[in-house]
Each structure stands twice: as structure tokens, then as C-alpha cells.
Amino acid sequence: MIVKALTHVLSPGGSGGRLSILIFHRVHARSDRIRNWDLDALEFERTIRWLKGWFNVLPLDQAIARLYEKTLPARAATITFDDGYADNCTVAMPILRDHGLTATFFIATGYLDGGRMWNDTVVEAVRYCGKPRLDLSAEGLGVHELDSEVARRQAIMRILNEVKYREPLARRKAVDYVASATGASLPTDLMLTSEQVRAMRRAGMLIGAHTVTHPILARLDTAEVNREISESKQFLETLLQEHVGFFAYPNGKPNVDYRAADANLLRGLGFDAAVTTAWGVADVQSDRMQLPRFTPWDKTRFRFAARLVQNLWQSSQLRAEQSAD
Known part of the structure; x- marks a missing residue:
């Protein structure tokens, strides 16, 4: 109350x-x-009840x-x-x-x-990386220990913060490099479908x-x-007819x-x-x-x-x- x-x-x-x-x-x-x-x-259901x-x-x-x-x-x-x-x-x-x-x-x-956002490529690549240590120094992204869940989260946040404000092409190149360096198999079902x-x-x-x-x-x-902006708006308006x-x-x-x-x-x-x-x-x-x-x-x-x-x-x-x- x-x-x-x-x-x-x-x-x-x-x-x-x-x-x-x-x-x-x-x-x-x-x-x-x-x-x-x-x-x-x-947690979400509890939050909704509070709100x-x-x-x-x-x-x-x-x-x-x-x-x-x-x-x-x-x-x-x-x-x-x-x-x-x-x-x-x-x-x-x-x-x-x-x-x-x-x-x-x-x-x-x-x-x-079936697409995947760039940040999720980083998250999932580090999540599923089978190596105990990830060297990304060739792209200026440092060397990361992956010997625990905490270490993997820390590596993810450091990489995301470093890549976020790069120019679009440079960001894409860096993210592709991370995915390649980890050798991880990445999910393709994280995002909505048009029908959803x-x-x-x-x-x-x-x-x-x-x-x-x-x-x-x-x-x-x-x-x-x-x-x-306009292409996003037009796509959704065509999809939803409104x-x-x-x-x-x-x-x-x-x-x-x-x-x-x-x-x-x-x-x-x-x-x-x-x-x-x-x-x-x-x-x-x-x-x-x-x-x-x-x-x-x-x-x-x-x-x-x-x-x-x-x-x-x-x-x-x-x-x-x-x-x-």
C-alpha cells in the first residue's frame, strides 16, 4: 500500500x-x-504482478x-x-x-x-566456445579466460562494450571474427518469425x-x-496491413x-x-x-x-x- x-x-x-x-x-x-x-x-510474472x-x-x-x-x-x-x-x-x-x-x-x-542480432552472435559464440581461453587480440578485442560462467559473462560484456560503437562495417567484421575464433555453432531461432x-x-x-x-x-x-527507419516501418506496415x-x-x-x-x-x-x-x-x-x-x-x-x-x-x-x- x-x-x-x-x-x-x-x-x-x-x-x-x-x-x-x-x-x-x-x-x-x-x-x-x-x-x-x-x-x-x-521473474517476469512476478514483476508484472507488482506493476x-x-x-x-x-x-x-x-x-x-x-x-x-x-x-x-x-x-x-x-x-x-x-x-x-x-x-x-x-x-x-x-x-x-x-x-x-x-x-x-x-x-x-x-x-x-532466422536472423540473429550482432550482440547475440557475441553472446552465443562465447557461451558455446569450447576453449578455456579466447584470444581475440588480432582484432583488438583482448584475451579472455573462459573457465567459469562468471568469466564468460565478463568476456561477453567486455567484447560488447568494445564493439558496440564501431562503424557498422567494422562492427560486423569484428563480430564475424569473434564467431570464427570461437568455432561455436550458433542458434538461428532467437528472433521472431513474421507469422509470430x-x-x-x-x-x-x-x-x-x-x-x-x-x-x-x-x-x-x-x-x-x-x-x-523507413524500411523498418514499411516492412511492418506491409506485414500487418496497418x-x-x-x-x-x-x-x-x-x-x-x-x-x-x-x-x-x-x-x-x-x-x-x-x-x-x-x-x-x-x-x-x-x-x-x-x-x-x-x-x-x-x-x-x-x-x-x-x-x-x-x-x-x-x-x-x-x-x-x-x-x-
Whole structure:
């Protein structure tokens, strides 16, 4: 009850409405000891129960419309997923439906139907590498001990951090090198199929665009950004035979992963709203094309709630300071 009371105060409705937009990626059917930064089914179901008890959880389209109409209920929240993993359909969606909730799934369309995102190539290559030590120094990626699950996770994070902001061709070359150096057999069923995307939409889920190949938009020129975004949108609209009005920026940090010019481009492409990974809470003053998102990473009820409340509090303080200026 304390959490619900605090969120009611910090997230009012009406003209002062505030919208918490939560972000997830994968939900594993069972605990994954290598990729342990994502939730498993039990953890996700527990998180959904917490959210449903503390918030009025709305579909993204309704939530954004009501935010700007100033008719948002108090304690408003909405759920989003990025990238387009198959377990979004097979694991996350049944849990959402059991609780009478929907979510918005942002799809990197180039990886549907058997594709694999570059970061997953790294994760799975290191996971299934049969060597106790992995030397990637020829590509400037260091030498990594793989003698434990902890060591493998550390190697994965170091490689991902080193490769993430390389130019697209250089990143692809580095990732291919990692896969070749490990000699691992890599999965081809991590991402959604086109039919699963259609099935999710038929089940009442919302589908949004997330580019074709999930690049760092800030590293691309305007023509490349336009192509990545517009082709993703067009693919989904053809697949679903309806308007696709929502977009999520890959990685999503303002002025790091995308630029103000990229947000402006979205307006011209006919999007209704776009979401980032900047922490915070959306209010009526928020730019529709740069809405903040935040999900606590804590796995206990108290810590999860405390960080959610902290996000609401800090966002309200920041908005107050901006208004004073």
C-alpha cells in the first residue's frame, strides 16, 4: 500500500499526468546463467504482478493519447519490449495475457525469420566456445579466460562494450571474427518469425519499428538513418496491413545513440511517437519523439519499488527545476 500511495502522489493524472514507460528485452523460459541480465518467466510474472498492483497499466497508444489529452489516470504505466526476440511471443505474451495486459513490441525487422542480432552472435559464440581461453587480440578485442560462467559473462560484456560503437562495417567484421575464433555453432531461432509478429498483433499486442539492422543512428548519415527507419516501418506496415506509428531508438541514449535531427526525421516519416532509453517519466511537456523509459533491474520487491519511486521523484524534481528556470 505504501508504494501505491507514493506512486499516486508522484504520478498524478489529468493535466499533471505522468506516464512511466517500462522497457524489457527478453524473457527466458527458464533461468539463463550466462545471459542473467534478462528476466526468466517466473521473474517476469512476478514483476508484472507488482506493476499491476501499483500502476494503471495501459496500452502505449492509449497512454500517449491520454497523456497529451490530459486525461491520463493517476499511476499510469505502459510496457514495451525492444528488438523482437522469439520469447516475447512464446514466453512474455502468455504471461501478459494471463494478467489481462498488453505491451508494445519494437521490432528490428532485418533479424526476423532466422536472423540473429550482432550482440547475440557475441553472446552465443562465447557461451558455446569450447576453449578455456579466447584470444581475440588480432582484432583488438583482448584475451579472455573462459573457465567459469562468471568469466564468460565478463568476456561477453567486455567484447560488447568494445564493439558496440564501431562503424557498422567494422562492427560486423569484428563480430564475424569473434564467431570464427570461437568455432561455436550458433542458434538461428532467437528472433521472431513474421507469422509470430502477426499473431502477437492479432492477440492485441502493439507493434512498433526499431530500424532494420539496429545500428547506432548517430554513427550514420541522414540518408542511412532514413533508410533504416523507413524500411523498418514499411516492412511492418506491409506485414500487418496497418499504420505503424511508434518507434524505439536502438540503444536509445539522446545525443549518444541518436541526434535531435534523427528525432525530427521521425516526424516527417509519419510516426506518432518515439521512445528512448533516457531515464525519466513522460509528461505533457515531453517531446513525443523522445519519450523517456525506465525499468528497475532489481529482483526483489522492495528494491524494485524503491527504484521506481526514485525515478518518479527525480523526474519530478528535474521538471520543477526546468520550470523554475
